[in-house]
Amino acid sequence: MAYKHLQQRGMAQPPVTVSTLRNMRAEGEAIACLTAYDASLAAIVDDAGVDVVLVGDSLGMVIQGHDTTVPVTIADIIYHCRAVSRGLGRAFLMADMPFMSYTTPVLALENAVRLMQEGDAMMVKLEGGAGQLRIVEHLAQHDIPVCAHIGLKPQSVHKVGGFRVQGREQAEARRMVSDARALEQAGADIILLECVPSELGEAVHEAVSVPVIGIGAGPSVDGQILVLYDMLGITQGRLPRFVQDFMAGAGSVPAACEAYVRAVKERSYPAPEHCFS
Numbered sequence: 001m002a003y004k005h006l007q008q009r010g011m012a013q014p015p016v017t018v019s020t021l022r023n024m025r026a027e028g029e030a031i032a033c034l035t036a037y038d039a040s041l042a043a044i045v046d047d048a049g050v051d052v053v054l055v056g057d058s059l060g061m062v063i064q065g066h067d068t069t070v071p072v073t074i075a076d077i078i079y080h081c082r083a084v085s086r087g088l089g090r091a092f093l094m095a096d097m098p099f100m101s102y103t104t105p106v107l108a109l110e111n112a113v114r115l116m117q118e119g120d121a122m123m124v125k126l127e128g129g130a131g132q133l134r135i136v137e138h139l140a141q142h143d144i145p146v147c148a149h150i151g152l153k154p155q156s157v158h159k160v161g162g163f164r165v166q167g168r169e170q171a172e173a174r175r176m177v178s179d180a181r182a183l184e185q186a187g188a189d190i191i192l193l194e195c196v197p198s199e200l201g202e203a204v205h206e207a208v209s210v211p212v213i214g215i216g217a218g219p220s221v222d223g224q225i226l227v228l229y230d231m232l233g234i235t236q237g238r239l240p241r242f243v244q245d246f247m248a249g250a251g252s253v254p255a256a257c258e259a260y261v262r263a264v265k266e267r268s269y270p271a272p273e274h275c276f277s
């Protein structure tokens, strides 16, 4: 029996940790993130140099065929997380906390522990702003790494009335910036910002010192994430404007993932046509 993390110390490509991500922000290296849901694609994404892999509740839509992420359960995320973790060597593994799995601090801790112990996740992601401060604080007090997802929150789709750009009004934008600050103070290690004007992406980035990962949040954040099936051109129908099909012209799935990592690192993705004003 050998300890993997000790063997990997000193390797040319050591595993990504929370400190790696913090250093990347400090040094201005863009963080490339993608979702994955199974071991085979996780291995391809990992080999392509993706830094963070998310087992997102988007699996409810792209794997299970639902219209929203609402039906996804904690058991679903654990199942896919275990598979993904077997495919990864270097990337940092983050798992989504599904709808209603973090309604109280006690429930959130219980489910976050399951994602880490049964799913092998290294960080949990939950959707919410000021309303989730108690939850983030409770998880952080128990040393659970947390990513706070703000902006468009797909689990709230039925409350909000659709998937649309958030923070276009000044009061809402100000609230989002102050939520991001409060979430960092509560112990969030990463902020994930979805579907907001680029100017607001920049304001959130300036307001906090933890890494900010964007999806449709413009170029002025620390990293980018996309749903794997969207950027591989598998998802059918109308896609959000921030999605680029990296499979077009790439010739293979590994080449498409490498092109994505390169574009994020060189900051040629997102281009102006992927951004909101």
Ligand code: KIV
Residues within 6 Å of the ligand: 035, 054, 055, 056, 057, 058, 059, 096, 192, 215, 225, 226, 227
């Ligand atoms: O569930 C998911 O894949 C996500 C990304 C869209 C960020 O939350």
